Amino acid sequence: MSGAANGSAHGAANGAANGAANGAANGAANGAANGAGAGDPRPVLVTGGAGFVGCNLADRLLREGRSVLVLDTLGRPGVERNLAWLRATHGDRVRAVVADVRDAGAVTRAVREAAEVYHFAAQVAVTTSLADPVEDFDVNARGTLHVLEAIRRVGEERGEAPPLLFTSTNKVYGDLADVAMHAEGRRYAPADAALRAHGVSERRPLDFHSPYGCSKGAADQYVLDYARSYGVPAVVFRMSCIYGPRQFGTEDQGWVAHFLIRALEGRPIVLYGDGLQVRDLLFVDDLVDAMLVARRHVARLAGRAFNIGGGVGNTTSLLELLDRIAELRGAAPAVAFEGWRTGDQRYYVSDVRAFGEATGWAPRTGIGDGLARLHEWLVASRAGTSPGTAPGAASGGARPVGAGAAA
Helix, strand or coil: CCCCCCCHHHHHHHHHHHHHHHHHHHHHHHHHHHCCCCCCCCCEEEECECCHHHHHHHHHHHHCCCCEEEEECCCCCCHHHHHHHHHHHHHHHEEEEECCCCCHHHHHHHHHHCCEEEECCCCCCHHHHHHCHHHHHHHHHHHHHHHHHHHHHHHHHHCCCCCEEEEEEHHHHCCCCCCCEEEECCEEEECCHHHHHHCECCCCCCCCCHHHHHHHHHHHHHHHHHHHHHCCCEEEEEECEEECCCCCCCCCCCHHHHHHHHHHHCCCEEEECCCCCEEEEEEHHHHHHHHHHHHHCHHHHCCEEEEECCCHHHEEEHHHHHHHHHHHHCCCCCEEEECCCCCCCCEECECCHHHHHHHCCCCCCCHHHHHHHHHHHHHHHHHCCCCCCCHHHHCCCCCCCCCCECC
């Protein structure tokens, strides 16, 4: 499981510093990025476009005047409401193909229409991959190969392949069991000073752990090799914990939203391990900014993988996040503990310097602000005052599969 928040004082100070220091750089980068492809009448293809990340990206693109083609199975609880929200907000400028990335024909037809491709469709849970590794492979590895082959063939037809951004995972680095660490208060801290200061960089050796890590890792490497072998203009984001509105989190995936949903329902939160695990959190708006910047600079970023997350300024342990939820809600949520789960990392924080140096991007939303915004959306959604479905619909252990539903 994952998390994000440095101590309250450090997080607040860093959030303010990021807002002031990085606002101008991000604004300039985003302004340039937002113009990418703006004159192209062809739609942007978002596989998994009804999922959490997909619908947030689609909404931004649509607000900027692009048309969007969503390819999604609608197999994950809640995502059909995201698609309904996109349609209600943007009308016929968003079109949907209810299909699976394992359907090579459907993928090829969608790619043939597209000006550019964002590939988010995935089986998204380690636990599900352990229960059914064959399906996990078929969706994540074979499905990605279908997308790549479609892009390659369309590129041959057009003389230029549509750009691709693929979302990978920090699980490609394994459980980081070799990283020495110790407990500091309510969190783990690595013994290595450079790792504490900057997080895990792209120089970290790949070490796939769990079928999910293997399937996403294989897809990650295929995307990079299609850039190298076939000239596909593709970029890989190895993502840490993303959170924000329109996230219907479960115990197995989307844990920040899941914690809040359980607290809203007055139900206990299960922590696997001791709760000292540390993660970096990235608010979804900041992720979308990074994606648009990557699209703008795809010609020179092609063939590279970047670690993308909130970075060292936006870290939290699971226990620390529960403290923040208690502050938001005015009462501490009930907690139960279970044993460690396969492949869980005791410490993972993204070193985001490589992408920042390449593009000028940096996270702008601190954990306090981001968590408050997610909480506000969840409360409004439960009250029926904002588009969406009751968050509890996806929180009761529903199997989080969906070849077309990204996290």
